[in-house]
Amino acid sequence: MAITSANQLELLQTAEAVAREKMIDPILVIEAMEESLARAAKSRYGADLDIRVSIDRKTGRARFTRVRTVVEDDLVENEKAELTVAQAKPYLDEPKIGDTIVDEIPPVELGRIAAQSAKQVILQKVREAERDRQYEEFRDRAGTIINGVVKREEYGNIIVDVGRGEGVLRRNEKIGREAYRNGDRIRCYIKDVRREARGPQIFLSRTAPEFMAELFKMEVPEIYDGIIEIKAVARDPGSRAKIGVISYDSSIDPVGACVGMRGSRVQAVVNELQGEKIDIIPWNEDPATFLVNALQPAEVTKVVIDEDANRIEVVVPDEQLSLAIGRRGQNVRLASQLTGLDIDILTEEEESKRRQAEFEERTRLFMDTLDLDEFFAQLLVAEGFTSLEEVAYVDLDELLTIDGVDDGTAGELQARARDYLEEQNKKALQKARDLGVEDALVEFDGLTPQMLVALAEDGVKTLEDFATCADWELAGGWTTVDGARVKDTGLLEAFNVSLEEAQNMVMTARVKLGWVSIEELEAQAAAESAGGDDDDADDDEEAEG
Incomplete structure (x- = not known):
């Protein structure tokens, strides 16, 4: 097939048709045609030649050229595509390294094999362009809800037609025992979009907490407008969920707005999620208050937070324990996910027993170490003293607030506590030395013998x-x-x-x-502080935005 004037315009028409069908840029199709023609020309004239083809974007005329590049004398590797400065003088007036000599060559006639090869190149380029377009399109839609049609099922995974691409709803991303047939309409959350060799992979989900958040955004205009914000979501897909919401308008109740008139808004979400029960909870920046709300419908009598361990201890009435834990631990598990805290639940009876055990343990400590009777030791514990160090080094006035303790008694208590601690320190220091602790570590400030x-x-x-x-x-x-x-x-x-x-x-x-100098530590601290300020500034800008 020779590229004659009769089919020059046909190239442009073909490029336009393919571009429209695949919804890609016509220029990409023409560039693919140029590359395929160049490969065909190389098979005709020689693979070592640097042959390039340019198709006129208006007339469709294909121009075949041979390009040779001027390189240094000792860098010539391909004599058919490279030449030295001396060799280039007959073609250029003042040749320099990097100059090119372009000669037009006759167009090639494409035989059957060459034409088939050219077609494959064009198809490959078009497929790559189509994949790039799909990736860019769906990458921007990640984190949103998409409607699709079930195409087929593969090993429990659902392949969903999402328009100009296919998405995968994996088995573990389906709610409960959902079953779909070909042609069923389905609504999913675009969880991730990845660029892979076989094309963009669109991963869908119906179990992601974000799916529920996006559904509420669609059903509740106040969330879409930013008046109400979803702060946290925890789900046991298909069974139960908890969602924490906050209103930035004091006149709007966030829970009521999400529930809707006669429960219409929340019911629409429940229906989409196969009857999943949803607890809508007012969010609070105080972790203890938020947790009390999150454990509803159970009542909470006491909350103790350990911020270092990121744990929280909750005390509930004895009859509320099963309600707080929930069926198979569901209620406390969802509350933990919602707050981001590890939760320990105790009944009032269990907490009372534990406090009694601690009271007895501290009482025994003071009786044994300070040679006190049980009544006096209990007085110390009742006043809040928990260790010998507190008794030994507390301000004397605090001991005098205890009934029946005068200056002499308080002084004697502190003397006994200090004597006992000093004796323990001596024993611990000797044990440390026996274990081989060197003097440099013994004399290091901040480390006690224990x-x-x-x-x-x-x-x-x-x-x-x-x-x-x-x-x-x-x-x-x-x-x-x-x-x-x-x-x-x-x-x-x-x-x-x-x-x-x-x-x-x-x-x-x-x-x-x-190993390090104080100056280096100060410089590092200053850099970290500056970085923190920048982060705060970025956060402020995002908040303003």
């Missing part, structure tokens, strides 16, 4: 050993493993050493050893 023993028993016996410790190794912390929070016990956690205190001690040790 701490030295705990470190030595774990192999930390020198200042160098201590300086290599991470702050979390000393203070302890929490790590998330497979979605579950796992406790990391710190070497000094039993002594109530905070993460910040541990970090300061480790850095001080490194400065003492000369």
Whole structure:
């Protein structure tokens, strides 16, 4: 097939038709044609030649050219596509490195094989362009709801026709035991869009918490307008869900707006989610208040938060325990997901027993160490004293507030407490030295003899050993493993050493050893502070936006 004037315009018409059908830029189709013709010409004239084809965008005329590039004398690798400065002088007046010599060559006639090869190149390029267009289109729609038609089922996964592409609703992203037939209409959340070799992969979901949030946005105009915001969503897909909402207009009740007249708005969401029961909860920035709301319908009598461990302890009446936990732990699990806290639920009876055990343990401590009778030891515990250190070093006036305690009694109490602590410190220090703790670590500020023993028993016996410790190794912390929070016990956690205190001690040790300088630490702190300010500024800009 020769490219004659008779079919020059046909090239442009073909490009336009393909571009319209695939909804891509006609220029991409023409570029694919140029590449395919260039390959065909190389098979005719030689693969070593640098042959290029340009198709006139108005007339459709294909111009075949051979290009040779001027390179340095010792860099010529392909004599048919490269030449030296001396070799280029007959063609150029003053040739320079990088100049090109372009010669027009006769068009090629495409045989059957060449034509088929050209067709494959064009189809491949068109497919790539179509995939790029699909990826760009659906990438921008990630995080939104899309309507589609069920096309087929593959190994439990549903293939959904979403218009100009196909989405995959995986088995674990379906609600409960949902079953679909070919041709059924389906509404899904676009969870992720990935560019892969076989084309863009659109992953759909009906179990994602964001799906419920987007459904409420569609049903509740106040959410769409930004008057009400969904702050948190927790779902047990197909069974039950909790959603935390807040209103930025004091005249609008966020729960009532989401429920709608006679429950019309929430019912529309429930119907879409196969009857999933939804608890709509007013959000509160105070974690304790929000948790009390989240555990509804159970009543809560007391809440204790451990911010360091990101845990919260909830006390409920004895008869409310099963309601608070819910069927198979569903209620407390959803409340935990909603608040982002690990929740421990106790009954009032269990909490009372625990407090009684703590009271008895502290009473026994004061009786044994301070040689007190039970009544006097109970007085100390009742006044809030929990340790010998508090008794030994508290301001004397605090001891005098206890009934029956005068100056002499208070002084005697503190003397006994200090004597006992000093004796324990001496024993602990001797044990630490027996374990091999070096003087440099013994003399390090901030470490008590008991701490030295705990470190030595774990192999930390020198200042160098201590300086290599991470702050979390000393203070302890929490790590998330497979979605579950796992406790990391710190070497000094039993002594109530905070993460910040541990970090300061480790850095001080490194400065003492000369590993880092104070100037370097100050510069690092200044940089981190500046970075934090920038983040705050960005957050403010986003909030204003």
